[in-house]
Amino acid sequence: MDLLERETVLQDLAGHLTAATSGPGRVALVRGEAGIGKTTVVEHLVELADPYVRVLVGACDPLATPRPLGPLMDLAPDLGEAVGTALRGAVAGAGHPGEVFECLLADLSGRPSLLVIEDVHWADEATTDLLSYLARRLPTVPALVVATYRDDEIGRTHPLTMLLGTLAGYRWVSRHTLNPLSRGAVARLATGHAIDVEDLYRVSAGNPFLVTEILATPAGSLPVTVREAVAGRMGGLSGPARNITDVLAVLGHRAHCSL
Incomplete structure (x- = not known):
């Protein structure tokens, strides 16, 4: 699909990526209704990333029983061994999700990265907690975390709504809305x-x-x-x-x- 009337958002995200991978890190929230082009914008951003930036793209799924930390499960092969070990332990019930969070933060600290988590309106509780944990600590790592979500599918009691309220106090979090085409x-x-x-x-x-x-x-x-x-x-x-x-x-x- 052609990238029409999305150039400004893409330019802003590219700027955030350049700044974040040089430190301090940032969070970018990309919101809009289904089919509005969030994934297309993310794909263009990935293409703009410098070769030295590690690109990690995961997504949440509309499952009746969401996978615990589903996006990280998809990304496990591209993450460090410590993250994989902690992740397997947490999923098997032998570890705590907090260990996964700490290992992922340490992993992001070692290399400039672009971490994308799509469709977080479908996120399980552990993934929502992960975003909250990372967002608070991102200024200490060279990474841009991009989270996409459908803003018309979350109500006042949705877990993501509560997370967004928490992020409102972080000056390193930016928000980008994709509107319908003219x-x-x-x-x-x-x-x-x-x-x-x-x-x-x-x-x-x-x-x-x-x-x-x-x-x-x-x-x-x-x-x-x-x-x-x-x-x-x-x-x-x-x-x-x-x-x-x-x-x-x-x-x-x-x-x-x-x-």
């Missing part, structure tokens, strides 16, 4: 396609994922990926919430709360 950007993506740009913009609401999937589908057809993505998100709603979305789908794009 009409102009949607028109650029639609160049060469026989499609009504205004209609495409209205239907997609400027969401890059929806725009690109609609453009890749024959005219008049609903992309399977879009249908499945919407059905998947609705599957997690309560019965009354699903009833409301059914009504809204008939009413149109927006409706006043009183209605």
